[in-house]
Amino acid sequence: MMEQKSSEKNSRAEKKSSVIIRNLSVTYRTEPALWNIDLDLPDGKMIAIVGPNGAGKSTLIKAVMGLVPITAGKVSVFGKSYSKNRNKVAYVPQRGSVDWDFPTDALDVVEMGLYGKLGWFHRPNSKTRDLALECLDKVGLSDYAERQIGELSGGQQQRVFVARALAQNAQIYLMDEPLNGVDAITEKTILSILENLRKEGKTIVMVHHDLQTVDKYFDWVVMVNRNLIATGPIKEVFTKTNLDRTYQEKQRMSIQ
């Protein structure tokens, strides 16, 4: 990737962005969840999406993948609609979004990350099994491969999800609060894996709750509260003024 000389100039325009969002609005029932978002997510960055509860953080990444109906606006992924480039995007949903009593084991869940590449009707085979095991090993859970997923701790379940995303071998990783409520080992494991992905030039977009660690873990931030409040490199954008604007209650009212 090219480094630009005039770094103090609008850095947003300089970066190559593969996820481009224009005039995006999402409405649940009558309430707007996201309002007129214009956003480019730069390639090869660790990007945090921050904002208060109900600010539309999860909705934003779901909208990129078409998991929520878009009321207005456009999202393009590598220049096309998401459905044409879905194999370049991996998604780590919130842990609570699935039934952990489902009769399956950790390895099986990771292998599901490869189902898309297998395509319709093709059955998983020893190759996908090995690949899944490799990914499970990367998150330090190869000993738990045959464990029923409900018997895993919350942190281990989260790591299984991350391993599943690794199996998808994507360019962009969209993650919905993977560090929420996990143990220290899980947090460390996930972060070191993401760091490696970033070194390979992959883009990581993560909904993040803990404001204390934003400048430590990430190099880019997106601050939302239904509107886009600010976005850019942490150093320039993650300021007290912007935080106040993001987290003040008035922000929500101004939409109406």
Next chain:
Amino acid sequence: MKSKPQIKKGAIMEISSDLIIIGTAVLVAANCASIGVFLVLRQMAMMSDAISHAVLLGIVIAIFAVGGREPIPVIVGGVLSGILTVSLVELLYRSGKLKQDSSIGIIFPFLFAIGVILVTQAGNVHIDAQHVLYGSIEFAPFDLLYLDELNIGSKSLWVLGILAIANVSFIGILYKELKISTFDKSLALGVGLMPLLVHYLLMIMVATTAVVAFESVGAILVIAFFIVPASASYLLTERLSRMLVLSVSLGTVSAVIGYLFAIIADVSISGSMATTAGIIFGLTWVFAPNRGLISRWRRISKQRFEIDLGIVLTLIQNEHDADRQVSTSTISNSLGWSKEYSKKLAEFVKAQKFVEIDAQGNLILTGLGLKKAENFSN
């Protein structure tokens, strides 16, 4: 309802008609139990209830249209009304404030009720309310299929056999797609495996199975075969493939035992089979190795005992540190436990060599006990 129509038959005919009924029952149970696994895992039990009722409308309309109960028009009619049910339910709960269960509760009685009205207007067409509600598996041996006027045997066995092949193929070919869309719909959508399409295909199979099973066990009891064996097997295994095999096995066992009981007690066959399925579920719920009631109780009391053990050892350690002796009565006094329970614990820790008991009846920690106590306090 009587178990069998009283028609004079020869001994050979008797045996073969029993076999036809058992075969029909087993195939109904196996068909419902296999597809039912996905209904249970998708938390769609009520949807199968809705579909199995609503198919009545399509069946009756088909019977009116062709003037008889030909299998193909009946199945097509039933499946169409099943799909109509699913679509209307989704339309209702996606468009407004209504939850899915309310939407189901609105749509299926409505469609079923129209079917009921039509049935009572039937007159010249052979279909009656009792048949609709409880099925008529007893008549299976007398309902024969003809190919160019050649008798090729029991209609129910043919239809259910073909359905079994269809269900096994459906699950076999789309196993991966069914699994991923059931476990994580958003992942399935994300990787392009179209969970909505899979959902509708599954609903078509549910409706087809419901229509065919309807003839044998009726609109009310069919849900027992969809949901009960699958739920019991859910308590017994932690693998989807095993859950499918177990569900079909339990369904089959329910059908056979239920049939035998019906013959002995001279009661409704379909009622007896559904009751057996319920009893098997009850036994599973109590005795299942990991998720059963007893094993849950055992686990909890074992955990409680472990905790109490830690409390006792910590108490002894603390008292020792304060240079005080600990006897069984110290335990019951300071922890508020009964004398018997304190004694039981004291004997247990002695048997485990965590403590020794001296001549005065005082408990003294061994090296092993000290280690264990430290494990607990950390």
